[in-house]
Amino acid sequence: MRVLLLEAGRDYPLTFSVPLASFRFTPPYQWRYRTTTQTGLRGRSLAFPTGKVVGGTSSINAMIYYRGPAASYDRWEQFGNTGWSYRDVLQYFRKSDEFVSRPQHIAAFSQSFVDACMETGMRRTDDFNGPQEEGVGFYAVLQRDGRRAGAATSYLDPARRRSNLQVRTSALVRKILLEGNRAAGVELLNGETAFAAGEVILSAGALHSPKTLMLSGIGPADHLKRIGIAARVDLPGVGEHLLDHLHVPVLYGSGQRSPGAHLYWPVAAIQYAIRRQGVLTSNCCESGAIVSTRPDFPMPDVQFVAHFQSPLAPNAVDLEVCLLPHSVPGTVRAVSDDPTALPEVDPKYLVDDADVACAIRGIRLAREIAQAPSLRRFPLHAEILPGKRTSSDADLAGYVRATADSGHHHAGTCKMGNDPMAVVDRFLRVHGIECLRVVDASIMPDIPGGNTCAPVLMIAEKAADLIRSGER
């Protein structure tokens, strides 16, 4: 088997392997999306960064490795995707184990957050990916020896010297070439073509995969007609069902300077250079909690991510509340046949008041945690956001709509299943097209209740097995 890997962005720079320095939104290495203005967010439009670099977003993300609750995957199977229950996919999650480690650096705030949560009655978990999914603890990270271990370094680098692999960067795929109903290859922006003896695997992420399908004439026929593209296969689900997680800041002044302050960088750089240890191995959010604020909801609905510093205020810490339900899915749509035009992204955030109510429960819980002895001792100073005076449900709802931001967990836009809106089947093959698979966050039939990188790696591992087994 020979593989040609095409990446629109550049190669992975070595500096990206230093964790604290790397999960920055560095311009040439990211796509600069914005959402449409969101009614649920008081007319705001959110920035939507994703990686434009070898390794994709796993090369610029915050490295948290959290699979999400087992029940998320059992639901995937209940949607008709046999072979995708947690019991089935666990073996593929485990293949990433060698790239996952405990955080090496634990800031005083991260530890105090864990202790404070336990003082409010939460259970401690040693491993969010183990049998006790709910509780408070430290997040595992995709790191090896203090370096980022994303898709580029963990999976691609060891294979780079193989004679059957060619990696081409700055190679933007314009569209998939179809011969009848078979994917024959791809056409690049510069007009070059590449033909596949086997199959074409589309892994452009939850925003670009649906766009690329649409530019190839695969998608909702009425929309394709509107933008002047001849429909080859009418697949109404392409670009539908966009899901994401929102988060809201709960900010407190801190009695301690952040260990990530630039002042400490010279010492940190020496410590990192000699031993690959210290704050430079950190992602700023070392601890957190997974909680159910609504007993009747089938899964945890709030994730706390405790940041020991915040871009929103100097000397502040953030007990960030991530709301896991996204009740009304959004859409991604190509706007023309221009492959360089970014698609229109409308996540339809907070259309359902139930999602706002979930965020409010999370904020109230964060306030309770902040009052617990360990965080008082840390010490936490005054609440900066939402601010003590923002306390009624109506005030907090206004705060949530005014400040919620994307957790960058876009998923679901080429969802797997058998219903009329499904785009791929359980073997990840695009319905109605031969020799074309989608392998990325877009195939998720529902977003797992947690971060999305671990599930994407699992999907890729399972896809590798499906491809190897010749299941076309």
Ligand SMILES: Cc1cc2nc3c(=O)[nH]c(=O)nc-3n(C[C@H](O)[C@H](O)[C@H](O)COP(=O)(O)OP(=O)(O)OC[C@H]3O[C@@H](n4cnc5c(N)ncnc54)[C@H](O)[C@@H]3O)c2cc1C
């Ligand atoms: C700032 C940030 C922090 C995050 N932190 C975490 C975290 O801590 N933990 C976690 O689990 N998740 C995190 N995530 C989310 C997670 O990283 C992503 O969900 C996941 O990496 C998505 O993988 P993917 O393969 O679907 O898409 P991507 O990783 O986005 O890969 C798509 C690739 O395709 C390329 N591409 C797109 N279009 C074309 C084209 N036409 N031709 C050629 N190439 C193309 C892109 O350049 C990109 O390299 C974070 C995301 C962001 C943005």
